[in-house]
Amino acid sequence: MMSEEETETPPETLALDAWHRAHGARMVPFAGYEMPIQYEGIVAEHDWTRAHAGLFDVSHMGQLTLSGDGAAQALEALVPGLVSSLKPGKMRYSLLLAEDGGILDDLMITNTGEHIALVVNGACKWDDIAFLREHLPDEITLTHHDEQALLALQGPEAVDALGELVPGAAELVFMTAGYYDWNGVPLWISRAGYTGEDGFEISVPAEHAEKLATALVEDKRVKPIGLGARDSLRLEAGLPLYGHDLTAEIDPVSADLTFALSKKRRESGGYHGHERISAALLDGSQRTRIGLVLDGRLPAREGSEIFAGDTQVGTVTSGGFSPTLGHPIAMGYVEAGRAEIGTALEVQVRSKRLPARVAQMPFVPHRYYRGS
Amino acid sequence: MSRYYTEDHEWIEVEGEAATVGITEYAQEQLGDIVFVELPEEGAELEKSKDAAVVESVKAASDVYAPITGTVIEVNSALEDDPALVNSSPEEDGWFFKLTIADESELEGLMDEAAYKSFVDGL
Numbered sequence: 001m002m003s004e005e006e007t008e009t010p011p012e013t014l015a016l017d018a019w020h021r022a023h024g025a026r027m028v029p030f031a032g033y034e035m036p037i038q039y040e041g042i043v044a045e046h047d048w049t050r051a052h053a054g055l056f057d058v059s060h061m062g063q064l065t066l067s068g069d070g071a072a073q074a075l076e077a078l079v080p081g082l083v084s085s086l087k088p089g090k091m092r093y094s095l096l097l098a099e100d101g102g103i104l105d106d107l108m109i110t111n112t113g114e115h116i117a118l119v120v121n122g123a124c125k126w127d128d129i130a131f132l133r134e135h136l137p138d139e140i141t142l143t144h145h146d147e148q149a150l151l152a153l154q155g156p157e158a159v160d161a162l163g164e165l166v167p168g169a170a171e172l173v174f175m176t177a178g179y180y181d182w183n184g185v186p187l188w189i190s191r192a193g194y195t196g197e198d199g200f201e202i203s204v205p206a207e208h209a210e211k212l213a214t215a216l217v218e219d220k221r222v223k224p225i226g227l228g229a230r231d232s233l234r235l236e237a238g239l240p241l242y243g244h245d246l247t248a249e250i251d252p253v254s255a256d257l258t259f260a261l262s263k264k265r266r267e268s269g270g271y272h273g274h275e276r277i278s279a280a281l282l283d284g285s286q287r288t289r290i291g292l293v294l295d296g297r298l299p300a301r302e303g304s305e306i307f308a309g310d311t312q313v314g315t316v317t318s319g320g321f322s323p324t325l326g327h328p329i330a331m332g333y334v335e336a337g338r339a340e341i342g343t344a345l346e347v348q349v350r351s352k353r354l355p356a357r358v359a360q361m362p363f364v365p366h367r368y369y370r371g372s
Numbered sequence: 373m374s375r376y377y378t379e380d381h382e383w384i385e386v387e388g389e390a391a392t393v394g395i396t397e398y399a400q401e402q403l404g405d406i407v408f409v410e411l412p413e414e415g416a417e418l419e420k421s422k423d424a425a426v427v428e429s430v431k432a433a434s435d436v437y438a439p440i441t442g443t444v445i446e447v448n449s450a451l452e453d454d455p456a457l458v459n460s461s462p463e464e465d466g467w468f469f470k471l472t473i474a475d476e477s478e479l480e481g482l483m484d485e486a487a488y489k490s491f492v493d494g495l
Contacts (some may be wrong), residue, residue: 041404042431043405296408297407298410321430
């Protein structure tokens with residue numbers, strides 16, 4: 001009845017491996033690591049994060065830095081966003097683009113003041129490193145900080161919990177970052193995340209990760225949360241998951257991520273796939289990423305076909321049951337002309353055709369802190 | 373009455389000519405929060421070790437197989453409104469369906485409670 005995903009090489013262990021197990025985690029292989037899928041249960045963890053604060057170990061993600069003169073400009077050849085104008089302490093979401101404009105990964109880019117920091121997906125990091133090394137000039141130094149763990153603290157009470165532990169961290173606003181000191185341990189903290197909630201990502205030297213995680217969960221507002229709830233939270237937040245909702249075959253316009261295309265650079269270009277992206281912006285794309293809401297309780301999962309009448313018009317790329325909303329939600333791609341909010345479609349799940357409607361994303365409103 | 377178990381974590385309880393099928397405590401624990409159970413139709417002819425039902429958890433869809441061959445005579449309609457019954461009471465109120473026993477000898481290959489317990493302990 002159960003099937004486990006198999007990986008080719010034995011998974012690596014995280015710095016917090018023993019800590020997760022001691023806190024009751026069920027560990028599964030994911031992105032080359034043994035990772036906690038859940039502790040007490042996905043729905044309980046999901047609800048806890050929306051109401052309080054959840055601590056996620058996302059150390060499988062790649063923490064990279066680029067340094068050397070012109071690092072920001074050099075990176076701009078590979079991403080559609082402005083990097084050179086990012087002020088120190090500011091960050092932005094962007095896309096690593098193949099030469100044809102296909103999306104190789106989505107990533108966070110931060111100007112730390114000293115260098116350009118990237119956080120990339122765990123499953124993509126080795127390919128990203130190879131791609132960056134191939135396409136960046138030799139004088140730009142690319143460093144993979146695999147000696148750093150990465151913790152995400154997400155939820156409405158994250159700011160109070162972290163603020164008490166790390167003075168000053170609460171003053172960050174959404175998409176800003178800075179260096180902090182925690183009892184002599186250097187922390188690089190960003191006010192960002194991938195749950196739709198206010199929260200932080202904390203880069204900590206791996207040897208101090210356990211101490212920090214323990215200090216965080218000693219706060220009654222904070223519980224450790226697994227990958228299962230991370231996925232249901234990001235789906236409710238309408239945030240695409242690389243390898244599922246984004247792939248190398250999809251360009252940023254089809255992915256409905258035009259906010260990541262800096263206005264200035266739409267005209268000036270000078271990045272991979274600019275021509276294809278400009279054409280898609282002008283003429284529209286053949287398919288578009290959309291959100292779907294379904295009635296009833298039966299979820300439509302990745303791979304489910306989307307129909308308009310008897311014609312297949314798209315495919316679900318990720319889907320599940322929304323604990324917050326109490327009904328199934330999904331993300332997928334449909335052909336042009338089917339993406340308007342409210343469009344009635346059907347999704348095939350096994351022998352059933354389930355009624356679905358194109359819905360505005362996020363499904364659950366974002367609650368980022370942009371300053372008072 | 374006797375209860376048997378499969379290596380796929382279904383239980384089957386035999387009562388005279390018919391048997392009740394569900395999934396075990398271990399299975400519900402592994403699956404996590406169950407949001408939907410797709411049951412067979414009454415009258416459906418099930419074949420041993422073939423698809424009988426689908427359990428949808430928040431995480432994934434998982435197949436449930438028929439422990440023996442037989443015809444479905446009743447399904448647990450309570451699971452329609454309250455699929456979480458499978459989490460709270462997998463081996464009692466959260467049963468899936470009842471079926472006829474086409475071939476009693478198929479029961480012989482299944483585990484009893486003690487054998488299943490040691491099977492699970494070995495996982």
